[in-house]
């Protein structure tokens with residue numbers, strides 16, 4: 565792809581851009597990772613053939629890229645509580661008011677809550693309009709913006725209403741991370757930390773944009789092999805079963821990435837208790853999670869009974885208590901884990 569200067573004459577330094585392709589046949593798409601890649605937006609929009617765009621943005625105007633075509637800019641609130649069916653309806657009504665057509669494009673600019681919600685609105689409006697993701701948090705750049713899962717929450721649980729809707733392209737501009745609060749950076753490291761145990765290897769000494777690119781690369785390969793989460797994609801849930809439970813019982817006081825960090829330590833301990841991995845590998849879980857500045861113990865407010873209840877209701881459990889655990893043959897889905905072992909592993913987490 566040729567790189568060109570945008571209207572603000574900001575050059576994208578080609579050499580520092582990593583481009584990873586998510587291979588899904590006709591629905592394959594590139595993920596560009598690097599400084600300034602948001603300025604590729606007009607080129608990407610032009611390639612879709614869209615003549616207009618709806619830019620759903622949780623970032624301020626100076627950080628909302630120009631799509632290069634006449635656009636409706638829809639500022640939105642973000643965060644877990646903004647991931648609602650009402651928000652999806654509101655976005656679709658704005659699209660309709662603008663007479664956005666199926667030949668146009670939606671651009672989502674924000675963290676994972678924005679790409680999830682705008683992605684779902686794009687999937688549903690007119691039975692699907694193309695979407696381009698511009699993830700702005702570390703968590704969204706390393707994970708949420710890639711792979712086509714979209715969802716909003718119900719009071720009964722996270723991500724209960726959603727669909728698969730692959731983007732046309734994803735622009736992971738690391739310049740966004742300049743304004744990201746430290747806690748959100750650490751939060752994003754939760755997704756990067758769990759990549760250590762599912763095939764990315766040790767990224768601890770890599771610069772941040774390479775850690776993002778490596779996480780994207782791993783996710784792209786997994787999504788290409790299992791788009792609809794019927795097999796290998798379960799690996800991405802490493803650390804997530806307990807992570808989701810922690811989010812739920814603390815009413816999201818523990819953010820997603822931190823919850824996944826704690827869940828990753830727990831996955832190591834559970835695998836150790838089941839004799840799937842040796843004590844050194846169990847310790848490696850704590851070391852890696854701690855290296856990224858993430859918490860490694862359960863919050864005092866997370867009661868084990870409530871956690872176990874929440875784990876049982878996790879949508880990935882499919883009737884029995886299932887975890888993705890490391891083992892002699894690498895990480896895999898392990899069903900039928902007894903409550904006793906879960907309690908033992910939880911007891912080691914205080």
Ligand SMILES: NC(=O)c1ccc[n+]([C@@H]2O[C@H](COP(=O)([O-])OP(=O)(O)OC[C@H]3O[C@@H](n4cnc5c(N)ncnc54)[C@H](O)[C@@H]3O)[C@@H](O)[C@H]2O)c1
Pocket residue numbers: 622642643644647674675676677678680700701702703704707708709710711712713714715722723740741743744745748751820
């Ligand atoms: N679809 C998927 O595959 C997938 C995967 C992982 C997580 N998720 C979802 O992603 C969400 C978590 O993502 P998130 O942490 O990005 O959530 P988020 O959108 O709530 O963003 C987190 C915080 O960072 C702020 N922020 C974002 N970009 C910023 C920037 N450049 N500068 C300053 N502040 C910025 C936001 O305002 C917000 O306060 C969850 O809802 C989770 O379910 C989805």
Ligand SMILES: [Zn+2]
Pocket residue numbers: 707755804820824
């Ligand atoms: Zn996650």
